Amino acid sequence: PHPQEKADPQKTAFLLRKAWTLYSVTPLYGFRRARLRDYARLLGAFIAAEKQKGLAVEVGVELDIKVTLSSLPDIRGSELDQAALLVQLSSRSRASSRNSEDKPVWSGWFCSVFGDDLFENVPEHFTCLPLFLSHGAESYTSLVGSWFQKTFDCCFRRLAISPLNLSWMVAMWAGCKLDRATSAVELVFSVPRLAQPLDISYAIHPEDAQALWDTVQKTPGEITQEEVDIFMDCLYAHFHRHFKIHLSAAKLVKVSTAVASAHCDGIVKILNSQYLPGVLMLLTELAISQIQ
Amino acid sequence: HLATSLPLPSERDHLRPRIDLVVFMIDIKSKYSLKNVETSLAYVDASYFLGKVCFLVTGVGRKNDCSIETNSVCKLGEAYCSPVLFCELELEGVRVATAQRLVRMLGICAGQIPGVSALSFVSLMRKSNDD
Numbered sequence: 001p002h003p004q005e006k007a008d009p010q011k012t013a014f015l016l017r018k019a020w021t022l023y024s025v026t027p028l029y030g031f032r033r034a035r036l037r038d039y040a041r042l043l044g045a046f047i048a049a050e051k052q053k054g055l056a057v058e059v060g061v062e063l064d065i066k067v068t069l070s071s072l073p074d075i076r077g078s079e080l081d082q083a084a085l086l087v088q089l090s091s092r093s094r095a096s097s098r099n100s101e102d103k104p105v106w107s108g109w110f111c112s113v114f115g116d117d118l119f120e121n122v123p124e125h126f127t128c129l130p131l132f133l134s135h136g137a138e139s140y141t142s143l144v145g146s147w148f149q150k151t152f153d154c155c156f157r158r159l160a161i162s163p164l165n166l167s168w169m170v171a172m173w174a175g176c177k178l179d180r181a182t183s184a185v186e187l188v189f190s191v192p193r194l195a196q197p198l199d200i201s202y203a204i205h206p207e208d209a210q211a212l213w214d215t216v217q218k219t220p221g222e223i224t225q226e227e228v229d230i231f232m233d234c235l236y237a238h239f240h241r242h243f244k245i246h247l248s249a250a251k252l253v254k255v256s257t258a259v260a261s262a263h264c265d266g267i268v269k270i271l272n273s274q275y276l277p278g279v280l281m282l283l284t285e286l287a288i289s290q291i292q
Numbered sequence: 293h294l295a296t297s298l299p300l301p302s303e304r305d306h307l308r309p310r311i312d313l314v315v316f317m318i319d320i321k322s323k324y325s326l327k328n329v330e331t332s333l334a335y336v337d338a339s340y341f342l343g344k345v346c347f348l349v350t351g352v353g354r355k356n357d358c359s360i361e362t363n364s365v366c367k368l369g370e371a372y373c374s375p376v377l378f379c380e381l382e383l384e385g386v387r388v389a390t391a392q393r394l395v396r397m398l399g400i401c402a403g404q405i406p407g408v409s410a411l412s413f414v415s416l417m418r419k420s421n422d423d
Contacts, residue, residue: 160356163321167359192321225361232323249324251357264356 020133022159022266024287027126028152036069043067077114084111106136113280131287159266163252170255171228175213183258185209189250298332312402320351323359343410345374353380
């Protein structure tokens with residue numbers, strides 16, 4: 001299925017060029033879209049209460065945290081997906097004037113892009129938004145996460161990305177046709193079992209990577225494991241020819257392309273709005289496979 | 293006897309005892325180990341593939357560090373009619389159980405168990421829909 005290309009670039013611009021930490025989330029029980037304002041109020045009260053208890057997020061700074069919950073109707077794959085849900089925490093310093101702007105402090109969003117065909121027999125009252133992305137202090141993430149877990153009986157887990165999945169990502173994204181391929185395709189490897197950790201960074205000109213992928217991919221729009229293996233083997237062979245190092249024995253920890261970058265700890269940055277749905281579809285699939 | 297790849301160096305051929313079982317170890321975190329095994333397979337005499345070869349995949353406890361698809365290894369096992377065992381060497385219990393399993397297989401391959409030969413492994417490898 002083709003991801004919807006109709007997402008309004010203005011609305012989704014804030015999602016780009018930020019480092020998002022990924023989580024998988026089990027279905028939310030009893031979540032009702034009509035109650036977003038109530039939930040925002042409850043979450044705000046929860047955060048304030050936790051700060052009172054002394055689990056202060058920032059010591060010594062008097063901050064009122066305002067919570068906003070909103071829907072992002074453009075971020076979904078098909079009609080079967082739930083629209084994405086955005087949670088924003090902003091601060092207004094008590095010292096400043098009433099009319100001062102709220103400063104965004106933390107944001108997180110739940111989404112599902114073509115996740116629904118994998119959530120077939122979900123009982124009533126459950127809302128499936130398996131992918132959660134957060135940006136901002138870990139302490140806020142944990143507060144927001146706790147509130148959601150208590151309120152909707154769901155479970156958050158950090159989503160790690162294996163070298164196998166990272167190689168799928170770099171092969172797919174390096175092959176994307178862009179108006180201007182601005183940045184190099186970069187792969188970062190970590191070499192195991194050394195006294196001092198060693199990272200190897202392998203950068204490839206984006207046009208070379210695209211040309212390689214074009215010779216490997218047989219059917220446009222379809223990617224097989226064999227094609228990804230051939231693509232990676234070519235890169236490894238090229239590196240070995242020059243440096244006599246077998247990158248295939250090292251651990252692939254990070255990949256970067258002009259479309260997006262991803263780190264094995266489950267951190268992604270999406271750089272291109274045209275391919276946003278495609279990237280989210282892949283991440284949704286990873287989140288779902290972690291849940292199942 | 294442990295080797296990093298095949299063929300074994302020929303200088304020691306005359307000192308080497310008979311080899312009853314070849315266990316190919318594949319580290320799921322290293323694509324290189326799979327390639328190494330695939331290249332080494334070419335140096336094994338065909339008669340070994342009648343139950344005297346098996347594949348041992350290690351590191352399966354860490355799903356997030358996978359560099360190899362388990363499907364590829366299973367297909368390799370099918371192609372060479374040899375069993376594929378999965379284990380996690382970092383867990384003592386699994387390590388010990390796997391070692392015991394391999395020793396038992398070795399005993400059968402060496403002909404020490406009356407009534408059972410290495411060929412039994414081959415018949416166990418046949419899928420039920422082949423019958």
